Amino acid sequence: MGSKFHAFMYPCFAFGHFIPYLHLANKLAEKGHRITFLLPKKAKKQLESLNLFPYSIVLDPLTLPPVDGLPVGAETTADLSNLNGKVITDAMNLLRDQIEAKVRALKPDLIFFDFVHWVPEMAKEIGVKSVSYQIVSAACVAMALAPGAELGFPQPPGYPSFKTVLRGHDANLYSLFTNSCLRLFGRTTTGLKNCDLIAIRTSKEIEGQYCSFIERQCERKVLLTGPMFPESQEKSVKPLEDRWNHWLNGFKPGSLVFCALGSQNYIEKDQFQELCLGIELAGLPFLIAVKPLGGSSTIQEALPEGFEDRVKERGIVWGGWVEQPLILSHQSVGCFVNHCGSGSMWESLVSDCQIVFIPQLGDQVLTTRLLSEELKVSVKVQREDSGWFSKESLRDAVKSVMDVDSEIGNLVKRNHEKLKETLVRPGLLSGYADKFVEALKNEVNNRKSS
Template sequence: MYPLFAFGHIIPFIHLANKLAEKGHRVTFLLPKKAKKQLEPLNLSPDRIVFDPLTLPPVDGLPDGAETTADIKTPTGNVISDAMDLLRGDIEAKVRSLKPDLIFFDFTDWVPEMARELGVKSVSYQIVSAACLAMALAPGAELESPTPSDYPSSKVALRGYDANIYSKTINSHKTFLRRINTGLKNCDVISVRTCAEVEGKYCSFVERKCQRKVYLTGPMFPEPQEKSAKQLEDQWYQWLDRFERGSVVFCTFGTQFYFDKEQFQELCLGMEQTGLPFLVAVKPPKGSSTIQEALPEGFEERVRGRGVVWGEWVDQPLILSHQSVGCFVNHCGSGSLWESLFSDCQIVFIPQAADCVLTTRLLSDELQVSVTVQREDSGSFSKESLRDAVKSVMDKDSEIGNLVKRNHKTLKETLVSPGLLSGYADKFVEALENEVNNTKSS
């Protein structure tokens, strides 16, 4: 396995590796050297899953010692992917030595070519939404032409004005879309971390465009028993326990996003203006070494006792499962998307990249299980727009709040129905086994 060196990509790959190991298969997992120790607790079968650490070579824009997207505060282009490309010789040597049946990848689009030369099947395992993959395969992905007539939705697409609103991410995302497109069209097996109940028509579109079967893994969450031993830290359990059921707003933006100071302050002030208790867990904004130095003047005193802004890691799934948390504000990254859907919280999105924009439109505009914070033409959001979005879903008499709550509840009931998630994972592993066996028999 050779996923993009970003925790939001590595962790779903580890969950998949655990499932393969559970079925008796062996996995060599290539990952950043410094991240190995941090990720080892997620490896449930160390006798079958071997973590093989790599050190990224230097490239322009990559800070000294940086190994994942979380290490880059002001990313330039796709420096992590560029550095990963330079490891091709090392990867080839490992594949020649190991002689695996399959090699999994997502953004390193040269893997299919390398795998073919070495007699190995390549699996494009995409943790981004199927809606994002569909856009990668459609001309409209470049924001310069309309989507094809058979594209599944007019609501879930990149539009011309997105180039202005998301100008900081759209150009680098075009490169990611091209990488995904190349990998999808050249690999032997296409697999997506999603399920037909959420993205069936987008999966069908990908199948038509690539002219091959798309295998779905489901959300590929850890099984409930794997999480049962974990407990929320006392610090957060005791703090959350002080508030009424469903009253707390929890806000987080993943491991690789940094706000500008001005937007960070708007976020804080918007949370304050909701009048609700809140926990915000984000990295210190650009130009600040700590959260405290970037907070609005007088903010801590005004929200003391009901609001916390935290600059370090928190256990997102465990916080979401606490009965006091009633609203989840996030960027609609892949992990947060599924954690949102499996929670009982109202969902508010502030997408920060083009793939997140597509997924947000899927959930807010098409499935209507969430709301999206409105942005100005400059791409920024205001404290008022954040406040209004949160209050629209948290006010008990809100029409939109009750609508998304009903729709979310219905979708969640489908997703947690007995056997659905395990069925996806089991069928996926079986499909891979058939791919390998067919190759060997031929």
Template sequence: MEQKFHAFMFPWFAFGHMTPFLHLANKLAEKGHRVTFLLPKKAQKQLEHLNLFPHSIFFHPLTIPPVDGLPAGAETASDIPTSLVKFLSAAMDLTRDQLEAAVGALRPDLILFDIAHWVPEIAKEYRVKSVMYNVISANSIAHDLVPGGELGVPPPGYPSSTVVYRAHDAHALLSFSVYYKRFYHRVTTGLTNCDIISIRTCGEIEGKFCDYIERQYQRKVLLTGPLLPEQEKSKPLEDQWSHWLSGFGPGSVVYCALGSQITLEKDQFQELCLGIELTGLPFLVAVTPPKGAKTVQEALPEGFEERVKGRGVVWGEWVQQPLILAHPSVGCFVSHCGFGSMWESLMSDCQIVLLPYLNDQVLNTRLMTEELEVSVEVEREETGWFTKESLSGAIRSVMDKDSEIGNLVRRNHVKLKEILVSPGLLTGYTDKFVEALQDLVNDTNLG
């Protein structure tokens, strides 16, 4: 009988990392393995409901040490602006002794980690295998995070001429350059020193980038598939949205969401609202209030609410995105193309319009638009600014029944979705991944 293993998980202290790690933990637990999940104390309450196997997945809360510059009580990336991330990573480094004590006491077989680049050192010391599990896209690792790379420039041998930055992406690169060096050092060190690299993606979408990473790091790269959470059957779409969306025809509503990390300047937020209004289509915009505003309502353009009454809603709080995308009335998804949203858009039947802000979102957008040709990107000026006309034009180009580009991206999207939902494809990835971990644990020659 195959031996069951005990895995430690130590993700970066951000919900966009902890959540996919927990989805993976559920897959390991489902196959009878045990997981100890290390995370900041306060985060446990927010993640508990996603633990589907509480008898096999044990939360191990960490005390986040105080760091000069990190606000008191801040424990995760959602507690701080991006400019303070370096202080949070310093706090994570200071939990090293807590991780080491846990490894010494509980003796796991392997540790899955991402940003804590020093984990392989501890793993080697205790004869534990280390797996670097990347929840960002393979294309952004291949472009920005290989040895000898330079920010914004494709590295030698990079396998694509289209999944690259352009002149008007300077704004995205500028915001990344602030912490690029530190981040680059952490990721490349982790990738170089771990026993195995794994990535939350699949070969059908990012195969050539995974092969490139394998060659650059001379490490086996295992794929888990996108690991989308199974829709909670017990939780239907909230009544207010289900009722409101049902008032419109099939595939007619534009849904726009830019993720929790993006906070727009007020003028750009207003341009977004006006651009979507210009389409003449019904819409739901779910974004965080713009800079300087407590609510989205106080920042709306003048006269906007009266003009769109009955056909448009701007919402400043969290919504059930996968369930909204699955609603038959929703026909277009305007997204920032963060990695999670990218997969959700591919698994939906919606037309896809992309408006990226951060570096990895830019590369994901080029993959979707230029290589896979399943989406359109909103045109931007050299400054990175988009106009209401360019946004509304992009949406119309995919929503117009007679549009050539709209029909092309729809056909390609349908084909790709068929592949992704084909029976056994995604479960096959997780099955193979768990088998590979089993082999890694049993292989005493490694490490």
């Protein structure tokens, strides 16, 4: 049972997918296995520093073919200026012949994928096991399988329909979710029901009931990886940049608000300004890492009038890449305002920060509901009837967790501390990862011996 395997990885071309896939690749490589990681050329340069085992993990760059609506030079969802990630998946679908040729030539044992629904069919033809590795929450995967009770699917106790999830969001988001997201759900479901194995980046401590539901619905074995990221920042490839470390050192422990909405955030200028003003109104030092959309060529042009002068001693708005886990681990950061994307969710939970969520997309809305209403480890920013959030609602959410006498703040802090204590218990995260890798090895060996 000591044989090693070779795995291909073909995640959605988005950094929120690349990074957890690369964390998984590092874990597999640590155990002596080989990985061929398929990704765009520009992304390769940005991710090379996260490859801890370059002799075992080959970052194999691909060139996206042109498709209608894909801007010249765009390779990932971060290169798009709107919510239409469809053009990226359309381009990824056109890479089938290239990928099939690579698979036939290198003959891997496994191929991991998430959104590209034809991978199981291709893998079966060549004799390779396919693994649908979902980095979103199990609750979201369950929704993909049963997007509404009206479809007649059995659902876990308390599971909401997608209509319920989006209540309180604007009509545009609802329309987007029910059209493009249902299309994506359909493709994801095809992959889930045709693959050999399902793997989800979650733990039974948080989402056990949803994992059982998925296993029953798909009639497939569901393996859990746990969060699948370095268990401590001491294992990080590099320390926090001096510029950020020096600046953050100027504030009291636990006093600063860090706001980041992920690499795939789409926030209009007016809402961006409300975000900045809401953080300003909270009266605390802050770092905002968010890019506005449309009408502005620079971050400075998009800022509210007089904003920079008012906050120059205590706040920065940054439009570029930031080392989010390292910033979260800095002692001055006390609150993390984020979109509840999968990576940010896990980084929130294993941090010491208070958590405030501003979900933007359907899966984020559902995960926010799980953490804020069921587990009560966070608060969410309330939205107006239009679906927008106001500067006042953001201010109130931040103050509710940061004011020392806040009843809500103390409740979510206690619950968060208990959950974090469970998640970082020695051996828990590594145990999930080790069991997952062993299960993969058994699957490969069983196929070879049959």
